Amino acid sequence: MSGTMKALNAVKVDDMEAPPSTRVELVEKDIPQPGPGEVLIRVQASPCNPSDLMYLMGLYGIPPRYGMAAGFEGCGVVEKSGGGFFAGRMKGKRVAFVSAGQGDGCWAEYFVTSAKACMPVDAAIPAEQAATFIINPFTAFGLLDRAKALGTPAVIQNAAASQVGRLVIRIAKMRGIPVISTVRRQAQKDALEAIGAEHVLITTDADFDASLKSLAKQLKARVLFDSVSGKDTARVLMAMPGGSTAIVYGGLSVDRSDPYGGRYPLGALIFAGAKMEGFWLSQALPALGLWRILSRSREIQRLLKSGALETSIRSITAIEDYPAAMDAYAAEMSGGKVILKF
Numbered sequence: 001m002s003g004t005m006k007a008l009n010a011v012k013v014d015d016m017e018a019p020p021s022t023r024v025e026l027v028e029k030d031i032p033q034p035g036p037g038e039v040l041i042r043v044q045a046s047p048c049n050p051s052d053l054m055y056l057m058g059l060y061g062i063p064p065r066y067g068m069a070a071g072f073e074g075c076g077v078v079e080k081s082g083g084g085f086f087a088g089r090m091k092g093k094r095v096a097f098v099s100a101g102q103g104d105g106c107w108a109e110y111f112v113t114s115a116k117a118c119m120p121v122d123a124a125i126p127a128e129q130a131a132t133f134i135i136n137p138f139t140a141f142g143l144l145d146r147a148k149a150l151g152t153p154a155v156i157q158n159a160a161a162s163q164v165g166r167l168v169i170r171i172a173k174m175r176g177i178p179v180i181s182t183v184r185r186q187a188q189k190d191a192l193e194a195i196g197a198e199h200v201l202i203t204t205d206a207d208f209d210a211s212l213k214s215l216a217k218q219l220k221a222r223v224l225f226d227s228v229s230g231k232d233t234a235r236v237l238m239a240m241p242g243g244s245t246a247i248v249y250g251g252l253s254v255d256r257s258d259p260y261g262g263r264y265p266l267g268a269l270i271f272a273g274a275k276m277e278g279f280w281l282s283q284a285l286p287a288l289g290l291w292r293i294l295s296r297s298r299e300i301q302r303l304l305k306s307g308a309l310e311t312s313i314r315s316i317t318a319i320e321d322y323p324a325a326m327d328a329y330a331a332e333m334s335g336g337k338v339i340l341k342f
């Protein structure tokens, strides 16, 4: 496979308030070639996630590679193997994949990644669900596994109308774990209650802190899944029982001018004995090991096919039409994922 392809390259924009679509540009570039252990994938679909927006702003755990395609996950068909056992076995398969964080990302018609970063996906799963099948579902399961290891009877999660938040609600229900979800407006509460959420609190309500405190005490919720960070972490931790743990996995409210990502919840750490730890799928996934990854992949695919899990999709957009789609997603993320189609 040689020739050229369309791709969305990362562009350096210093204005932190600039719309996300200005941080990429549509280019024509050479189709990459796989090396040993790698595969060349004809990309079908790829979502725009908060991590993509943070990456393009230089606020993510991997420095932006300007002039190279952005995009961390997607699905497609393996066209070519660069050699090696795993890569050879993937040839011709439809796979979900994540980027290895080097070279070009997957917002392109063709993408090269390690064969070990690919998971074969059942043909019955539509492209938009296959494209969003690794990062958020594996994160939701990973967070709940960690909560179980910490021995909490219930969990709290903020920004719960996110796709991770909705997955946590659904998986926790299957496992019989009560979840207290916090959101920032009524429409988000309605959306979560429509999928079966039982305890949803709105952060702007006057009785929010008191309600959270009494519910956290009643349910013995000692773990927070925190994707907001900053003041929200401190506020929720102060309402939780002493010695609770915040698992910080996102920085949705991060101060864009602060490359170190904001402040610690000092009051909670000092006076409430709170603990904090991080979660990053880029580290948690390899730590699971190949066999547990494969069995979890089978479990998620089974749940997707049965309708027990799903990612809400706002739009499926041709790569050429990315600006309006990306900017609409960034303006109101609860509306579901924008899927770029190739």
Ligand SMILES: NC(=O)c1ccc[n+]([C@@H]2O[C@H](COP(=O)([O-])OP(=O)(O)OC[C@H]3O[C@@H](n4cnc5c(N)ncnc54)[C@H](OP(=O)(O)O)[C@@H]3O)[C@@H](O)[C@H]2O)c1
Pocket: 049, 050, 051, 135, 136, 139, 159, 160, 161, 162, 163, 164, 165, 184, 227, 228, 248, 249, 250, 251, 252, 253, 279, 280, 281, 282, 330, 331, 332, 333, 334, 335, 336
């Ligand atoms: N650490 C990891 O390995 C890992 C893996 C996966 C995801 N994540 C993180 O998980 C989080 C959710 O990802 P996702 O793909 O599920 O998100 P998503 O579906 O795009 O939704 C984001 C949600 O966050 C809300 N939100 C945005 N800014 C907020 C703020 N400042 N305060 C409160 N709520 C805010 C949005 O509400 P609006 O509708 O009002 O915009 C929306 O409901 C992100 O932070 C992402 O980076 C981390």
